[in-house]
Amino acid sequence: MIVDDDVETLRLVGLMLERQGYLISAADNGARAIQKAIAERPDIILLDVMMPDMSGVEVAKRLRARPETADVPIIMFTAKSQVEDKVEGLEAGADAYLTKPTQPRELLAQVKALLNRTKKMRSTGPIAAPAPRVRGHTIGVLSAKGGVGVTTVATNLAVTIRKLTGETVIVADYRPGTGGVGLSLGFNSSNGIRKLLRQDAKAITEREIKNQVSTHSSGIQVFLAPDRPREAIYFMRIEQYRSIAKHLPFLAKFVIFDLGPSLPPVTQAVMEHIDEFIVVVDPSPDDVEQTKALLEDLNTLGVGPGRVRIVMVNRQAGGLQLTWSQMQEELDLPIAVVITPAPELAFSAHKAHLPMVLQQPNGLTAEQFTKLAAGILELVA
Incomplete structure (x- = not known):
């Protein structure tokens, strides 16, 4: 099928391919192309x-998002020749990208190559029914106020789960403008993520999200803000963040969302896609x-005590703070683990852009995160 709004291009390319024995279908706009x-x-x-x-x-994004057309080879041909244009086309799902004016021999060679590749894939045997999509386990990490260690818990927990299971783990930073995942692990967010958040939420695909996921030296993957x-x-891009939260669990066995403090609209919008929540609390009376x-509001929004774990992060020894037993009594929930001070x-x-559990893998902090991860894995398994 040839898709071009220029009638002359449709005619010339169609004639060239017909002479080579191909049957031609044509569409002169994007909507008609998708229908056909x-x-x-x-x-x-x-x-x-x-x-x-x-x-x-x-058009390519929408075709890739539909099961009927997800695997159809696509060759893009256009007058846009900048590297950024080519990258955008390939990331949208094109298998090849040719710049106009395209030489007939080059176009024909690309057509033959892609058709031969598809033919070989189909001739290896009967096409099996697609395997059922497996959804990963999702964890949202948040707190009542900022600066208590949400990002620390999210990244160290991710590395620990990865170490214990060998499975793919993604940390998703859901705090645009304020998030610390990239800073703590030595990453800068890409323009691709910004473009993803600016587009129509319904057009966001798993392929596009996967293209914006980076891998840390520890083996965990990160989706930055x-x-x-x-x-x-970008906190206003609520539907985009909701769509991403819906797709992410199909890209990894575990997805840990760094949600930051309080319950902004973005956090409330993605709650339906999160299986359990870790609430990070400082042992100060005010934070308790x-x-x-926060726990009362979570319950009002449909997140009951059965979906919540409390993690106490103690950043300093001594001072005016509650004990873990006092905190349990005040919060009326058990403390899953206490992370003790290790300044x-x-x-x-x-400084090394590493989670603490890697900087000191046999230390007390690593043991504490192993306890937290083991409790999660016990229920997930």
């Missing part, structure tokens, strides 16, 4: 990028009072 592709299931699609009603990039302070405006209010370890780990 679903109805006709073509062997290959030649797709122009610059069309008035819907760009070829958008825009990291400039002014980019807190704020955490009680020197925290400093050296941050």
Whole structure:
């Protein structure tokens, strides 16, 4: 199938391919191309990028998002020749990208190569029914106030689960403009993530999300948030973040969301996609009072005590603070684990862009996170 709003291009390319024995179908706009592709299931699609009603990039995304057309080979051909344009096309799902004016021999060679590859894949045997999609376990880490160690818990827990299971673990930073996952692990957020958050939520695909996931030296993967302070405006992209939260569990066995403090609209929007919550609390009387209010609001929003674990992070020895038993009594929930003070370890780990459990794998902090992870894995298994 050839898709181009230029009638002359449709005619010339169609004639060239017909002379080589191919049967041709044509569409002159994006919407019609999607309809025909679903109805006709073509062997290959030649797709122009610059069309008035819907760009070829958008057409490719929608075709890849539908099971009927997800595997149809796509060749994009366009006058847009910048590297960024090619990357955008390939990330949208194109298998090849040709720049106009395209030499007929080059276009024909690409068509033959992709058709041969598809033919070989189909001739290896009967096509088995697709395996059922497996959804990973999701954990949201949050707190009543900022600065109590949410990111520390999220990243160290991720590394510990990865170490214990060998499974894929993604940490998703859901705090645009204020998040610390990238900073703590030595990453900068990419423009691709910003583009993802600016597009229509319904058009976001797993493939696009996967392209924005980076791998840390520890083996965990991260989906970062825009990291400039002014980019807190992305908190308004609620539907985009909801869509990403829906797709992420199909990319990993475990997904840990760094939700930060309180219950902003983004956090409330993604709650339905989170299996359990870890509430991080500081042992100060004020934070315990704020955490009680947070737990009450979580319960009102449908997250009861059975989906909540309390993690006490004690950042300093001594001072005016409650004991773990006093906190349990105040919160009316058991403390899953107490993370004891380790300021020197925290400093050296941050400087090395490593979670503390890797900086000192046989230390007390690593033992405490192993206890937390084991409790989670016991129920998940």
